[in-house]
Amino acid sequence: MAVVLRFVDTEGFLRERFFAIVHVTDTIAATLKKEISDVIGRYDLHINNMRGHGYDGATNMRGSWNGLQTLFLKDCSCAYYVHCSAHRLQLALIPAAEKEVSIWLFFLKLNSICNLINASPKWHGELHSVQRIEVADMVATGERDTGRGCNQIENLLRPGKTRWSSNFDSLCSMIDMYSSVITVLENMVNDGASNSIWSEASGALIMMKSFDFIFILHLMHKIMGITNLLCRVLQEKSLDILSAIDYVSTSKTLLLSLREGLDLLLSHVKEVNM
Incomplete structure (x- = not known):
């Protein structure tokens, strides 16, 4: 299965947007975290610079204990989680x-x-x-x-x-x-x-x-x-x-x-x- 990622580089205004498709064997939060982190590193980006991330409402994505958003927050407490607007x-x-x-x-x-x-x-x-x-x-x-x-x-x-x-x-x-x-x-x-x-x-x-x-x-x-x-x-x-x-x-x-x-x-x- 594949996960589509959108990256937005922000410095006051939206400057650059690009997409990446990540192929994963399962949708466990830990697996998604690893694969997404690898892609972020590949584009010479850094987790500690993350300021926002948003997904749908599935437990593996937004779970407050072991969800993907929680795993990223452990690495960067400034990464504000936003629920997908269309899903909301x-x-x-x-x-x-x-x-x-x-x-x-x-x-x-x-x-x-x-x-x-x-x-x-x-x-x-x-x-x-x-x-x-x-x-x-x-x-x-x-x-x-x-x-x-x-x-x-x-x-x-x-x-x-x-x-x-x-x-x-x-x-x-x-x-x-x-x-x-x-x-x-x-x-x-x-x-x-x-x-x-x-x-x-x-x-x-x-x-x-x-x-x-x-x-x-x-x-x-x-x-x-x-x-x-x-x-x-x-x-x-x-x-x-x-x-x-x-x-x-x-x-x-x-x-x-x-x-x-x-x-x-x-x-x-x-x-x-x-």
């Missing part, structure tokens, strides 16, 4: 979303629908077939543009906790394939292969056609479109703290505008649900 955003967003029961239930339902279709090669293939027919019809009526990279047949993406952007990707795929998924679920109900599949498909169909599901689907798509953009910005190579603050402020403004424009979203959902 994720840690703030997930608990905030899960505190709202309706949102938590929505993602639970979304995950179960994705699992139901993707678990079977038959229905997974059926989803692709339905998409091809729908895309061809929409292109013929002018509802979709044509061109390189357009109208690709996609998979229904499952949301995950470890990477917040995967939730946004899952929402996008569900919105784009909503009618196709409905068609596949209806086929599963009509097929009635087994009582368990019939029951799951029937329940999923009822959920997907409900106003609550459609409203939260589009609401979270809007919200996470903003937060996902912020998450990507926080991972940019050239980002500095002042720019990060500006982007956070802009995201807050966009979220406030979304709150004030919920009537438009509500009208759109009512049209979809009719």
Whole structure:
């Protein structure tokens, strides 16, 4: 496996940035410490000059007893540890979303629908077939543009906790394939292969056609479109703290505008649900 390192030489202002890829046999903190130290020495840098280091929230990285940040602090007490900004955003967003029961239930339902279709090669293939027919019809009526990279047949993406952007990707795929998924679920109900599949498909169909599901689907798509953009910005190579603050402020403004424009979203959902 490989670890990507970014070095920033600072003397009042950011002067130089460069990257190195370190191949390691495992991700034990001691192993990472040794390999990273070797790379630092190779570039004629010194641990005692380190002033900052940042990683994700894994125990082997930020652990206060044997984590990588602790091992480096033993060599240089001035090396201030900074949690990865994008990961910190994720840690703030997930608990905030899960505190709202309706949102938590929505993602639970979304995950179960994705699992139901993707678990079977038959229905997974059926989803692709339905998409091809729908895309061809929409292109013929002018509802979709044509061109390189357009109208690709996609998979229904499952949301995950470890990477917040995967939730946004899952929402996008569900919105784009909503009618196709409905068609596949209806086929599963009509097929009635087994009582368990019939029951799951029937329940999923009822959920997907409900106003609550459609409203939260589009609401979270809007919200996470903003937060996902912020998450990507926080991972940019050239980002500095002042720019990060500006982007956070802009995201807050966009979220406030979304709150004030919920009537438009509500009208759109009512049209979809009719």
